[in-house]
Structure formats: C-alpha cells, structure tokens
Amino acid sequence: MLRAARLARRGFTLVEIMIVVLIIGILLGIAVPSWMKIRQTTRIKACHENLRLVDNAKQQWAMDQGKEATDVADSTELAPEYIKEFPTCPEGGVYTIGPHSTPSSCSIHGQVP
Numbered sequence: 502m503l504r505a506a507r508l509a510r511r512g513f514t515l516v517e518i519m520i521v522v523l524i525i526g527i528l529l530g531i532a533v534p535s536w537m538k539i540r541q542t543t544r545i546k547a548c549h550e551n552l553r554l555v556d557n558a559k560q561q562w563a564m565d566q567g568k569e570a571t572d573v574a575d576s577t578e579l580a581p582e583y584i585k586e587f588p589t590c591p592e593g594g595v596y597t598i599g600p601h602s603t604p605s606s607c608s609i610h611g612q613v614p
C-alpha cells in the first residue's frame with residue numbers, strides 16, 4: 502500500500518516523457534506526409550470533376566445553340582442554364598473553357614486525363 506502510494510506520487514520520469522514524445526513524433530512523421538498526399542489527390546480529382554461538368558455543359562450549350570466546333574462558350578453562357586453554378590478550381594487555378602471540340606483545362610491541373 503505504501504509502495505503503491507509512493508509510485509503514484511512519483512509521476513513520469515524525463516526519459517518516459519521523452520519516449521512518449523518520440524513515439525508521437527514518429528507517428529506524425531508517418532501520418533502527415535500521407536495525409537498531405539491524400540489531400541492533394543482529392544483536390545486534383547475535384548478539379549477534374551469540375552472540368553467534366555464544364556465540358557458536359559459546353560456540349561449541351563453547343564447542341565442547343567447549334568454552335569460550330571470552333572465557337573467558344575463564355576462562363577456566363579453556361580451558368581446557370583447548363584451548369585447550376587460555374588465551378589472554381591479548389592487550388593485557385595483558372596479554367597479555360599475553349600472551343601467545344603476541345604476539352605476544358607485548368608491552369609494548375611491541366612486537362613482531364
């Protein structure tokens with residue numbers, strides 16, 4: 502009983518705290534880079550999904566309006582009639598709509614692969 506009370510009062514030694522901090526550091530060193538990679542991949546996928554929506558809206562616009570392959574749609578012509586709201590790149594890239602015969606692209610993430 503006396504021994505247990507003495508141990509409970511003692512708390513952690515410096516070495517024990519250093520080992521815990523080291524383990525937490527190792528876990529963060531593993532988790533943070535993979536989390537950053539997942540975050541980047543998600544943003545690229547979201548951007549390419551936006552470009553697919555823009556391309557679909559562009560095709561619909563061209564069909565409805567009877568446009569030529571070289572005609573370029575403006576974002577105000579596509580939204581809100583063919584796309585509810587013109588999307589923006591999650592990382593702030595600028596979308597180039599281009600003629601409806603070519604795929605749209607992002608200044609950061611390029612075209613949909």
Ligand SMILES: [Zn+2]
Binds near residue numbers: 548590594609
């Ligand atoms: Zn983008």
